[in-house]
Amino acid sequence: MKLKPFKNEPITDFSKSSNVEKQKKALEKVKSQLGKTYDLKIDGIAYQTDKKFSSTNPSNKDQVIANFYKGTKELAEMAVEKAYEKFQEWRFVPAEKRAKILLKAAEIVRKRRFEINAWMILEIGKNYTEADADTAEAIDFMEFYAREALRYDSKQPITPVKGEKNELVYIPLGVGVVIPPWNFPFAILVGMSTAAIVSGNTVVLKPSSDTPMMGQIFYEIMEAAGLPKGVLNFLPGSGGEVGDTLVAHPKTRFIAFTGSMEVGIHINELAAKVQPGQIWLKRVVAEMGGKDSIIVDNETDIDDAVKGVVTSAFGFQGQKCSACSRAIVDKSIYDKFVEKLKDAVEQIKVGPAEENYQMGPVASESAKRSIMNYIEIGKQEGKLLVGGSLAEGNGHYIQPTVFIDVDPMARISQEEIFGPVLAVIKSDNFDESIKICNNTIYGLTGAVYTRNRKKIEKARKELLIGNLYFNRKCTGALVGGHPFGGFNMSGTDSKAGGRDYLLLFLQAKLMSEKVK
Numbered sequence: 001m002k003l004k005p006f007k008n009e010p011i012t013d014f015s016k017s018s019n020v021e022k023q024k025k026a027l028e029k030v031k032s033q034l035g036k037t038y039d040l041k042i043d044g045i046a047y048q049t050d051k052k053f054s055s056t057n058p059s060n061k062d063q064v065i066a067n068f069y070k071g072t073k074e075l076a077e078m079a080v081e082k083a084y085e086k087f088q089e090w091r092f093v094p095a096e097k098r099a100k101i102l103l104k105a106a107e108i109v110r111k112r113r114f115e116i117n118a119w120m121i122l123e124i125g126k127n128y129t130e131a132d133a134d135t136a137e138a139i140d141f142m143e144f145y146a147r148e149a150l151r152y153d154s155k156q157p158i159t160p161v162k163g164e165k166n167e168l169v170y171i172p173l174g175v176g177v178v179i180p181p182w183n184f185p186f187a188i189l190v191g192m193s194t195a196a197i198v199s200g201n202t203v204v205l206k207p208s209s210d211t212p213m214m215g216q217i218f219y220e221i222m223e224a225a226g227l228p229k230g231v232l233n234f235l236p237g238s239g240g241e242v243g244d245t246l247v248a249h250p251k252t253r254f255i256a257f258t259g260s261m262e263v264g265i266h267i268n269e270l271a272a273k274v275q276p277g278q279i280w281l282k283r284v285v286a287e288m289g290g291k292d293s294i295i296v297d298n299e300t301d302i303d304d305a306v307k308g309v310v311t312s313a314f315g316f317q318g319q320k321c322s323a324c325s326r327a328i329v330d331k332s333i334y335d336k337f338v339e340k341l342k343d344a345v346e347q348i349k350v351g352p353a354e355e356n357y358q359m360g361p362v363a364s365e366s367a368k369r370s371i372m373n374y375i376e377i378g379k380q381e382g383k384l385l386v387g388g389s390l391a392e393g394n395g396h397y398i399q400p401t402v403f404i405d406v407d408p409m410a411r412i413s414q415e416e417i418f419g420p421v422l423a424v425i426k427s428d429n430f431d432e433s434i435k436i437c438n439n440t441i442y443g444l445t446g447a448v449y450t451r452n453r454k455k456i457e458k459a460r461k462e463l464l465i466g467n468l469y470f471n472r473k474c475t476g477a478l479v480g481g482h483p484f485g486g487f488n489m490s491g492t493d494s495k496a497g498g499r500d501y502l503l504l505f506l507q508a509k510l511m512s513e514k515v516k
Helices: 017-031 073-090 095-112 115-123 128-153 187-197 212-224 239-248 261-272 302-318 334-346 366-382 429-439 451-460 501-504
Strands: 036-038 040-042 046-048 052-057 060-069 164-173 175-179 202-205 233-236 251-258 283-287 294-298 324-331 382-385 401-404 421-427 445-449 467-470 508-512
Touching: 017 115, 017 128, 036 212, 040 073, 040 366, 046 451, 052 115, 060 115, 073 175, 073 202, 073 233, 073 239, 095 115, 095 128, 095 187, 095 212, 115 128, 115 212, 115 401, 128 187, 128 501, 175 187, 175 239, 187 202, 187 212, 187 251, 187 501, 202 212, 212 233, 239 251, 239 261, 251 261, 251 501, 261 283, 283 501, 294 302, 294 429, 302 324, 302 421, 302 445, 324 334, 324 429, 334 382, 334 401, 334 421, 366 401, 366 421, 429 451, 445 451, 451 467, 501 508
Parallel strands: 036 060, 175 202, 175 251, 202 233, 251 283, 294 324, 294 445, 324 421, 401 421, 445 467
Antiparallel strands: 040 046, 040 233, 052 060, 164 508, 382 401
């Protein structure tokens, strides 16, 4: 099976009115389908329970997007058992056949692109471009991992040994639990799930309770692409009941998780405990967020730096683990930078995602409360430059907020806020900027704006950041081009969308035969 070299899926250009009209038409179509109830799916069989929960539109909190039956401990146990049974078949399916299913699924996503965008716009409040980029990344993951599966399935280089015929092959692990986040509700869900599936594993998917519809859509797509029943199992439910049961089950072989540091640590601890009957150490693939900085040196284009900071800090309401939440600015240009930053942020309009405002709502009522709590802390720790309060509307709207003159060790400089809040820190020089940038427990993304090549080289050596960018924004990693994952409490540096990623879902087997 020969495929063309991987290329990233282009993002739709919404400056063209024809594309805007397509998206609006898809939104109207999706609105006519709101409020339906969806079943749990285990081994291809639909299940219902006596409890339901709903996902709602954060732009209009009274609007129910969809209803889902809530998974139980018993169903979680059954899901792992059924997935384990299915694994005994799926692991022997040739890699080429598994890859073809992913490629077919990618084609289905392309055909349903505007519809998928529309569900995302309504369920989590992404504007048109943010939603479309999410869908495009999902296509990229499918295309990239299909090719990677074929690469790992091909003949592996090995040192010849006289008198022996030796072979190294990669085989799947077993049953995986996939726990995706709500902030990239389609792309990350698709990426983690398809990486596991195309490697020959079976999956129990527990989607985020804020965005379960994206899991439902993925299930439909994989089914339409010809994925056998039971390879993918769909089990929404609470983290405490369903999530913990899935992670702790002795037949669970690995957990792929993206979310908060606190939940990631809990999963890692739970997975580390060997359960009765368990015959392996579970593998945990975790991406747990960040406290990401952009360094603005005195030898740079200030306008360019301001643009990069604003895009990184307030794109999708600052709800990206890669978002810039700290701008570390050289004192000699600090006042000018702050002045230009204020002007840029004040121009940001906040409103319903379906109307394609630059900034939409934050994810939920609980997210809004947490962010507003940090804003109150920020008012004590720094000087409020712009924002600082709720925005109008029947949704979870917060004004883009900037604090200046923030101490590097202040809480709003150290703790992940996950919202549209930026702390601006004054630095004496470039060396101090690097020290400040390295002073958190995280190490996910970051950027440096400078024209000085020596400073770039110094930053390349000294900044402990998984995805480090120069003279550009610190968000917007592309599959293949920017393998994504961070250090320290940002996770296991698992580099999603990179050539190492499928190794996390495989194990190497060496076979040696004596020959005459």
